Amino acid sequence: CRLHQQQAWPLVRVCWLFLALASKDFEPQDLDVSVVGRSFMITGANSGIGRATAMAIAKKGGTVHMVCRNKDKAEEARVDITSESGNMEVYIHIVDMSETRKVWEFAEAFKKQYPALNVLINNAGCMVHKRELNAEGLEKNFATNTMGVYILTQSLIPLLQKSRDPRVITVSSGGMLVQKLRVDDMQSEKGHFDAVMVYAQNKRQQVVLTQQWAKAHPVIHFSAMHPGWVDTPAVSTSMPQFHQMMEERLRSVEQGADTVVWLAVSRAAARTCGGQFFQDRMPVPAHLPLAWTHSSAEEIQSFMTQLETLARAI
Numbered sequence: 333c334r335l336h337q338q339q340a341w342p343l344v345r346v347c348w349l350f351l352a353l354a355s356k357d358f359e360p361q362d363l364d365v366s367v368v369g370r371s372f373m374i375t376g377a378n379s380g381i382g383r384a385t386a387m388a389i390a391k392k393g394g395t396v397h398m399v400c401r402n403k404d405k406a407e408e409a410r411v412d413i414t415s416e417s418g419n420m421e422v423y424i425h426i427v428d429m430s431e432t433r434k435v436w437e438f439a440e441a442f443k444k445q446y447p448a449l450n451v452l453i454n455n456a457g458c459m460v461h462k463r464e465l466n467a468e469g470l471e472k473n474f475a476t477n478t479m480g481v482y483i484l485t486q487s488l489i490p491l492l493q494k495s496r497d498p499r500v501i502t503v504s505s506g507g508m509l510v511q512k513l514r515v516d517d518m519q520s521e522k523g524h525f526d527a528v529m530v531y532a533q534n535k536r537q538q539v540v541l542t543q544q545w546a547k548a549h550p551v552i553h554f555s556a557m558h559p560g561w562v563d564t565p566a567v568s569t570s571m572p573q574f575h576q577m578m579e580e581r582l583r584s585v586e587q588g589a590d591t592v593v594w595l596a597v598s599r600a601a602a603r604t605c606g607g608q609f610f611q612d613r614m615p616v617p618a619h620l621p622l623a624w625t626h627s628s629a630e631e632i633q634s635f636m637t638q639l640e641t642l643a644r645a646i
């Protein structure tokens with residue numbers, strides 16, 4: 333049952349939509365926690381799932397560090413979050429996650445300025461349709477979705493390790509189920525550039541990174557997750573036909589943020605094994621049944637080495 337990527341993609345969409353419609357059986361008290369005194373960094377916090385996550389955490393009393401690329405959008409979101417939550421501990425950091433060296437500079441400066449960071453939420457993501465390179469010569473989707481996440485997380489690990497109950501949540505996507513790690517073409521240089529597949533490859537890279545980080549740093553609780561299909565600007569601009577077809581059935585941003593918030597604040601999440609892929613507050617398989625998407629230990633090692641080599645060069 334070796335499905336071709338292109339054939340599998342619609343199948344995955346249907347699978348996830350069924351899951352999205354499945355009735356939920358959540359423990360309401362899981363989210364009934366105060367996070368006063370804990371700090372949360374959320375990338376892409378001005379819009380969609382990231383903004384809903386920032387709002388939910390601000391309402392629970394957490395200190396929120398919004399990492400955004402657009403100052404006006406970030407300020408507008410911050411004003412909304414502080415006025416609706418009444419929490420003034422909401423800070424903006426302007427960083428473009430596709431600018432690799434600047435991400436590193438930001439993380440290093442943050443470590444010097446702040447004594448602790450309890451939770452990092454890698455939420456910012458993009459689907460750039462043409463193959464473009466950033467200043468360091470990295471393909472932009474890879475730079476934002478993978479390298480930005482890698483550099484930010486790696487740089488902040490020492491700070492997270494010093495902090496109480498540290499967690500890292502990466503907002504991946506069920507789209508990654510159709511991709512196997514491509515260690516010989518991490519930046520989509522070979523063949524036709526299909527942005528949906530490039531995005532899915534990046535999301536697979538995030539899931540593999542999460543598994544590897546969990547093994548290397550057991551003190552920190554790492555998880556990746558799929559938010560369901562959510563009505564956000566990312567979906568309406570990157571996949572307009574899909575958005576038009578599914579508009580009625582897409583999740584609200586609050587529904588999309590639910591598992592992110594659960595992973596970030598609940599005691600129940602901290603009791604789960606690190607390195608897993610979640611949907612709807614449950615660990616779910618990171619591969620479809622009988623899928624060809626598993627990587628060997630050598631392939632994973634090669635992926636990690638290549639990332640580290642690229643990061644060190646920058």
Ligand SMILES: NC(=O)c1ccc[n+]([C@@H]2O[C@H](COP(=O)([O-])OP(=O)(O)OC[C@H]3O[C@@H](n4cnc5c(N)ncnc54)[C@H](OP(=O)(O)O)[C@@H]3O)[C@@H](O)[C@H]2O)c1
Pocket residue numbers: 375376377378379380381382399400401402405427428429430431454455456457458476503504505506558559560561562563564565566567
């Ligand atoms: N919506 C879905 O159905 C769905 C499904 C699976 C996974 N996801 C994932 O969910 C995450 C959030 O997306 P969303 O759906 O909430 O979309 P969204 O509302 O468009 O939010 C994306 C956020 O990422 C930010 N961002 C993008 N590129 C960036 C960069 N280079 N530097 C800094 N910030 C950047 C955007 O900033 P600007 O506002 O400045 O553009 C925005 O704040 C993404 O990782 C996405 O892949 C979404």
